Amino acid sequence: MLVVDDEKEIRDAIEIYLKNEGVTVLKAKDGIEALELLNEHPVHLIILDIMMPRLDGISATYKIREKKNIPIIILSAKSEDTDKILGLQVGADDYVTKPFNPMELVARVKSQLRRYVTFGTFEGIKKVIDLNGLTIDQSAKEVTAHGEPVKLTPIEYKIVELLMTNAGRVFSIHEIYERVWKEPCYNAENTVAVHIRKIREKIEIDAKNPRYLKVVWGIGYKMEK
Amino acid sequence: MLVVDDEKEIRDAIEIYLKNEGVTVLKAKDGIEALELLNEHPVHLIILDIMMPRLDGISATYKIREKKNIPIIILSAKSEDTDKILGLQVGADDYVTKPFNPMELVARVKSQLRRYVTFGTFEGIKKVIDLNGLTIDQSAKEVTAHGEPVKLTPIEYKIVELLMTNAGRVFSIHEIYERVWKEPCYNAENTVAVHIRKIREKIEIDAKNPRYLKVVWGIGYKMEK
DNA sequence: AATAATCCTTAAGAATTTCTTAATATTTTT
DNA sequence: AAAAATATTAAGAAATTCTTAAGGATTATT
Structure with a gap:
């Protein structure tokens, strides 16, 4: 600017x-x-x-x-x-x-x-991504899992959008925080963890054994391609 | 042209x-x-x-x-x-x-x-949109809900038209304000909220449980497809 | 021209939903 | 077994939306 x-x-x-x-x-x-x-x-x-x-x-x-x-x-x-x-x-x-x-x-x-x-x-053009049954419609801000609509909060949605539009790529907790909150992550690692947990509860069949939102130990999280 | x-x-x-x-x-x-x-x-x-x-x-x-x-x-x-x-x-x-x-x-x-x-x-074509019983006739500037004509004020009509012609897409309060008022939304968020409320009173059976004009928390409003 | 009716905006508080924090537990790695 | 990273839970704080009402502006009517 x-x-x-x-x-x-x-x-x-x-x-x-x-x-x-x-x-x-x-x-x-x-x-x-x-x-x-x-x-x-x-x-x-x-x-x-x-x-x-x-x-x-x-x-x-x-x-x-x-x-x-x-x-x-x-x-x-x-x-x-x-x-x-x-x-x-x-x-x-x-x-x-x-x-x-x-x-x-x-x-x-x-x-x-x-x-x-x-x-x-471009207006009104739907950009829908489908990853093995997990879909996101960025214009409607809607996510579905296994055919069912998933009700995400704004922050949850942004995290899912970030991960889904970059499926396969691993994001560190700090990266996620910075790109969603638009500010440096200072002692807020756990905040992200809590949101990840909530998201898994909503999109995964079994939140304990996630098939979509996976952790990469010591590095971060990613959405399975 | x-x-x-x-x-x-x-x-x-x-x-x-x-x-x-x-x-x-x-x-x-x-x-x-x-x-x-x-x-x-x-x-x-x-x-x-x-x-x-x-x-x-x-x-x-x-x-x-x-x-x-x-x-x-x-x-x-x-x-x-x-x-x-x-x-x-x-x-x-x-x-x-x-x-x-x-x-x-x-x-x-x-x-x-x-x-x-x-x-x-080209000329004289009526384009009518029908979304589960909510209809808009853009050439007549007329809206009906459950078969009954709805009397909307000009601003209300513009909002409904915007949402209905982009059904399913979420518009933030700022976007709605800008596209209806044609100027940036500066401290006018509540103005939009009040209009949304009035519209719901007119088009919904139960304004408290809207079936057409839905809120997407933290993001905006949309018309159900 | 005055009055009535309609519409728009603003404000303030209530209701609801969401976010963060902190304390604790679990899992993975070394 | 110890350390480090991630996971879980619940409760209070924060943010967003909803509602109502009043006053001002505009338009329609008399």
Whole structure:
């Protein structure tokens, strides 16, 4: 994620809020610097101030759009003519006026990311995986075992989804925690174990002798292919 | 395909994106010009700005609907009152707020075309969905439950339409808000919850034990297939 | 233009479901 | 047999959803 603003305080403030959401943040102080960074790093979303030295936000938007089709959120001061922005910017995806509520900015960032992700995986298309009678439907968020629907809690579902979409691969407890909770695993190993137990109760015929969700001693867990 | 907007930049930008998808594009700069073009050429979908000189988008929609039943996608600036659009139920099939994501517009265009093209011929086709006794008629904007017509408010209708046309798929509260209100959901989660409750009161036999509109804990809501 | 009716949003607390923790038990490896 | 990793259980904490009601906004009616 790239934050472009000529004021350091704003860059830093936005960085703090975004990092808090678990995303990597790059910063640039004008359009030129932003374009350079874009060439060098993979970026999934840009927050772009309008008023900047060297290369302003509007021009930068055009240049970015020539190359990449990633979400662009424009920041503009209230005094500037928002209508003009509205009219001009077919290229930007959203805009926020300064002074802005950081939480709102975060909400808009999330919204943009969601939007692109949904269109990427294409709407309404069912992606169903079947592993020896254990199935997952990622659009309906539904899992069935031996033909019967299984009622999983959100965390349980995420763990199963992770393991099933990577069937056969072993995930350490720490990996599972980090990918599901989106934060480092610090003394939470047992939490994962408890969830594994619950999942087994729901998807396995005999939770003590799991056929689907297997442990790999000393390494982690995996879903049998 | 007809694009109607008083700003040349927007007309042209949309044209580029649509042509990229392989469709023929006609352009008009206000409602009157649009109606003229409609008489002269076969058009399968219209993208219509609201704020235009001479004949605005809302009035144009009425006039178009008198003659043709083709998909209409409305464009509106965020500053305008979206509730008004909802409340008016002018007969548009979808709408997008400026500034918009070109990819999203293209996706919505495709979605509309899919909907209408499914049954071969084009005009005046009723698409009725029936899910275990809950039906929706998208052209009449009518919903029935257990044979009885259900009177839904505009927002309620939009939510039901979203869920029914994607039956089985789970939508988070944020997704629902964004797709119905056309803006990011910031502290409006409960608003959705209240609407869900009202809808259940109207379509379910027992709102406490919903058979149609189900919650998926920690994830969202879905309409049972 | 005023009134009535309908609809939307907000807020606050209740009800429900889920998560984590901690203490203990079991299994596997060395 | 000891150490390490995983498994189990239950109870309190936390989070999510549900419900209700009131006030504001909008639309329809008189």
